[in-house]
Amino acid sequence: MLEIKDLHVSIEDKEILRGINLQVNPGEVHAIMGPNGSGKSTLASVLAGREEYEVTSGSILYNGQDLLEMDVDKRAHAGLFLAFQYPVEIPGVSTATFLKSSVNAVRKGRGLEELKPVDMLKLLRQKAAELEIDPKFLQRSLNEGFSGGEKKRNEMLQMSLLEPSLGILDETDSGLDIDALKIVADAVNKLRSPERSFIVVTHYQRLLDYIVPDFVHVLSQGRIVRSGDKSLAFELEERGYDWVREKA
Amino acid sequence: MAETLQRNNTDQLTRFSTLFAQTEQSLNGHSTDATRSIRSRSMEVLEKTDFPNRRSEDWKYTSVAPLLAPEWVLPSGSQTAPRAQAPGTGITIHFQNGILDRANSDLDTLPEGLLICSIEEALEMETERDRVIKFLEQEIVTPENAFIPLNGAFARQGIYLRLKKGVRLSSDIHFVHSNESTGAPLLISPQLVGIIESNAEMRITETFQGFGGTYLTNILNRFEVGANSHFEHYKFQLESPAAFQVNNTKAYIHRDSTFSNYNLELGGALVRNNVVTIMLDSGITSNLYGAFLGIDRQHLDTQTFIDHAFPHCQSNELYKGILTDRAHGVFNGKVIVRQDAQKTNAYQQNSNLVLSPTAVMDTKPQLEIFADDVRCSHGATIGQLDENSVFYLKSRGIPDAEARRLLQLAFLQEVLDNIEVEYLHEYASDLLIAKFEKASA
Ligand SMILES: Nc1ncnc2c1ncn2[C@@H]1O[C@H](COP(=O)(O)OP(=O)(O)OP(=O)(O)O)[C@@H](O)[C@H]1O
Ligand SMILES: [Mg+2]
Numbered sequence: 019m020l021e022i023k024d025l026h027v028s029i030e031d032k033e034i035l036r037g038i039n040l041q042v043n044p045g046e047v048h049a050i051m052g053p054n055g056s057g058k059s060t061l062a063s064v065l066a067g068r069e070e071y072e073v074t075s076g077s078i079l080y081n082g083q084d085l086l087e088m089d090v091d092k093r094a095h096a097g098l099f100l101a102f103q104y105p106v107e108i109p110g111v112s113t114a115t116f117l118k119s120s121v122n123a124v125r126k127g128r129g130l131e132e133l134k135p136v137d138m139l140k141l142l143r144q145k146a147a148e149l150e151i152d153p154k155f156l157q158r159s160l161n162e163g164f165s166g167g168e169k170k171r172n173e174m175l176q177m178s179l180l181e182p183s184l185g186i187l188d189e190t191d192s193g194l195d196i197d198a199l200k201i202v203a204d205a206v207n208k209l210r211s212p213e214r215s216f217i218v219v220t221h222y223q224r225l226l227d228y229i230v231p232d233f234v235h236v237l238s239q240g241r242i243v244r245s246g247d248k249s250l251a252f253e254l255e256e257r258g259y260d261w262v263r264e265k266a
Numbered sequence: 267m268a269e270t271l272q273r274n275n276t277d278q279l280t281r282f283s284t285l286f287a288q289t290e291q292s293l294n295g296h297s298t299d300a301t302r303s304i305r306s307r308s309m310e311v312l313e314k315t316d317f318p319n320r321r322s323e324d325w326k327y328t329s330v331a332p333l334l335a336p337e338w339v340l341p342s343g344s345q346t347a348p349r350a351q352a353p354g355t356g357i358t359i360h361f362q363n364g365i366l367d368r369a370n371s372d373l374d375t376l377p378e379g380l381l382i383c384s385i386e387e388a389l390e391m392e393t394e395r396d397r398v399i400k401f402l403e404q405e406i407v408t409p410e411n412a413f414i415p416l417n418g419a420f421a422r423q424g425i426y427l428r429l430k431k432g433v434r435l436s437s438d439i440h441f442v443h444s445n446e447s448t449g450a451p452l453l454i455s456p457q458l459v460g461i462i463e464s465n466a467e468m469r470i471t472e473t474f475q476g477f478g479g480t481y482l483t484n485i486l487n488r489f490e491v492g493a494n495s496h497f498e499h500y501k502f503q504l505e506s507p508a509a510f511q512v513n514n515t516k517a518y519i520h521r522d523s524t525f526s527n528y529n530l531e532l533g534g535a536l537v538r539n540n541v542v543t544i545m546l547d548s549g550i551t552s553n554l555y556g557a558f559l560g561i562d563r564q565h566l567d568t569q570t571f572i573d574h575a576f577p578h579c580q581s582n583e584l585y586k587g588i589l590t591d592r593a594h595g596v597f598n599g600k601v602i603v604r605q606d607a608q609k610t611n612a613y614q615q616n617s618n619l620v621l622s623p624t625a626v627m628d629t630k631p632q633l634e635i636f637a638d639d640v641r642c643s644h645g646a647t648i649g650q651l652d653e654n655s656v657f658y659l660k661s662r663g664i665p666d667a668e669a670r671r672l673l674q675l676a677f678l679q680e681v682l683d684n685i686e687v688e689y690l691h692e693y694a695s696d697l698l699i700a701k702f703e704k705a706s707a
Pocket of ligand 1: 029030034052053054055056057058059060061070103
C-alpha cells in the first residue's frame with residue numbers, strides 16, 4: 019500500500035525528516051508517536067502533497083505509483099486522506115457545499131457518477147448522525163468558529179464520506195474528551211477492513227486503547243528511532259521519550 | 267497628457283452642444299416647456315463644467331478620456347434590443363436604451379399609494395411639478411461632476427416615483443434596462459427621481475443588462491427618503507464588454523430612516539459609480555454594500571460618500587472586489603463625521619483579491635472625523651487567495667480551478683450575505699457564479 023524509503027525532507031533549507039523508512043501493508047494500523055517538533059506533521063504533509071516541503075531524497079510508493087508525482091486532488095481520488103492537525107477555517111464556504119463538492123469530485127476521480135442531490139443529502143445526514151454531528155452544523159461556514167473537538171469531528175466526517183484506502187490521522191485525538199474520542203475511534207473502526215490502512219499520529223497511548231495498532235513507531239528528530247507492537251506505546255507513556263532517545 | 271485631455275474636453279463639449287441643438291430641433295415642439303427648460307439649463311451648466319481629469323483627487327485612478335472620444339449619438343425611440351429579465355416578480359418597468367418601454371411595463375396596474383410616471387408627465391402635474399424641478403435642479407446646477415448635467419441635457423423620459431406616506435409596498439419595483447448598440451456609439455441617459463415619504467417602505471432594483479456594442483449609460487438617480495422609512499436600492503450591473511457606465515446616485519435621508527444600497531458590478535469596460543448619502547437628521551442608518559469582479563481589461567471604480575452631520579446615526583459599508591487578468595479596480599470610500607455628529611457609528615471595510623500580477627487595485631478609505639464621541643472604524647486590504655485554504659480543498663479531491671472558484675465566490679459571498687431578501691440573494695449569487703464561469707472559460 020505505502021512504501022516510504024529513505025525520505026529526506028527540508029523546509030527553508032532546514033532538514034526536518036532525515037531518512038524515514040516505513041512500509042504499510044493493506045489492513046494495517048500504524049501508530050506514530052514522538053516528541054513535539056520531531057517531524058510527524060511534516061511526514062503527514064508530504065504524504066498529502068504540501069508544496070512548501072522539499073523532498074531532497076528518497077521515494078514514496080503508493081499502490082505501486084510514485085506518490086510524489088501525483089497532484090494533491092489526485093491523491094485524494096486515489097484514496098489517500100489526511101485528517102489535519104489544524105484544519106483551516108474557510109469563511110463563506112458552507113460545510114455542506116464543501117462536502118458535496120468534495121464527495122462528487124472524488125467520485126468523479128474514481129470513475130463514479132456524481133450523486134443526485136437527494137442521495138447526497140441522505141448520505142450527509144446519515145454520516146453526520148453517526149458522528150453525532152447536528153445537521154444544522156452543515157450550514158455553517160467550514161470550520162469557522164468550530165471548537166477544537168468540532169473541527170476534529172468534521173475531519174472524521176470527511177473521512178467517512180470519502181472512504182479512503184489510506185487514512186492518516188494527525189493528532190485527531192488531541193484535546194478531545196473521552197466521549198468525543200470514542201466517536202472518533204468508532205469512525206475509524208467502522209472503516210477498518212483488510213484493504214484499508216491507517217497511520218495514526220498521536221501523543222497519547224489512550225487513543226490506542228480504542229484504535230488498536232498493529233505497529234507503533236517512535237519518531238525523533240526526523241527519524242524513526244524505534245518500532246514495536248502496541249506495548250511500545252505503554253512503555254513510552256511510562257518512561258517518556260528520553261528513554262527512547264537514549265536507547266537509539 | 268493633461269493638454270490632450272483638455273482639448274478632448276473642448277472638442278467633446280462642442281460635439282455635445284451640436285448634438286443638443288440637433289436633438290432639440292428634431293424634437294420640434296414634441297416636448298413640453300418644462301422639460302425643455304431643464305434640458306437647456308443642464309446644457310448651460312455642462313458648457314461651464316469641465317469633465318473631470320486625473321489631477322482631481324476623486325478621479326486620480328480613472329481617466330474619462332475613453333468616454334469623451336466617441337462620437338455619441340442618441341438612441342432612437344424604436345429600438346428592438348432583446349428584453350432583459352427582472353430579478354423576480356413585482357412591478358416591472360422596462361427600458362430600451364434608456365427609453366421607457368411602456369407596452370411591456372406595469373405602469374397601468376400600480377398599487378395604491380405608488381406613483382410612477384415619466385418626469386415629463388410629473389412636470390405636468392400640479393402636485394409634483396415644483397418638487398421635480400427643485401430636486402433635479404439641486405443636482406444639476408452645482409453638479410458634483412460634468413456627467414450630471416450631461417444626463418440632464420440628454421435624458422428623455424426620466425422616471426418619477428413617489429411612494430405615499432405610510433405605505434408599505436408589498437411588491438418590489440424592478441427597473442430593467444436593456445442596452446444595446448448595433449451601430450454608432452449610443453449615449454443612454456437614465457434618470458430617476460424617487461420620493462419615499464415618511465413611514466413608508468419600498469425596495470427597488472435596477473438591472474443594467476447589455477446586449478452588445480459601444481454605448482455609455484450615464485445614470486442619474488436622486489432619492490429622497492422621508493422620516494422613519496425604509497428604502498432598499500439594488501443595482502445589478504451587467505453592461506456589455508465594450509460599454510461604459512457612469513452612475514451618480516444620491517440619497518437624501520431624513521430622520522430615523524434606513525437606506526440600504528447594494529451594488530453588484532460585473533459588466534462594462536469602464537464603470538464609475540458615485541454613491542452619495544446625505545444624512546439630514548438623527549437616527550438614520552445608511553448601508554452601502556458592493557461586490558465587483560473584474561476580468562480582462564475591465565476598469566471598475568466606485569466612490570462612496572457618507573455625510574454624517576447629525577448625532578446618533580450609523581453607517582455600515584462593505585465593499586469587496588476581485589480583480590484578475592489586466593483588470594483595474596478602484597475604491598474610494600469617503601466618510602465625514604461632522605462636529606455635531608456625536609454618537610456616530612461608522613464602519614467601513616474594503617477588501618480585495620488581486621489574482622494576477624497584471625491586475626491592479628487602488629483603494630483609499632477616507633475617514634474624516636470632527637466629532638469626539640464616536641465609534642468609527644475603517645480598513646482596506648489587498649491580498650491573494652489563501653493557499654492554505656486552496657490546499658485544504660484540493661486535499662479533499664477538489665480540483666485546483668474549482669477550489670479557487672469556490673474560495674473567490676466565498677470571498678464575495680460575504681457581501682451578498684447582507685442581502686436579506688432570499689430571491690435577490692439567490693439572483694445575485696447566480697449572477698456571480700455565471701460571471702465566474704465566464705472568467706474561467
Ligand atoms: N512551515 C514551516 N516553516 C518552518 N519550519 C517548519 C514548518 N513546518 C514545520 N517546521 C519545523 O519542522 C519541525 C517539525 O515540525 P512538525 O510540525 O512536523 O512536528 P510534529 O512532530 O508534528 O510536532 P507536534 O507534535 O508539535 O505536532 C519543527 O521544528 C517545526 O518548527
Ligand atoms: Mg504535528
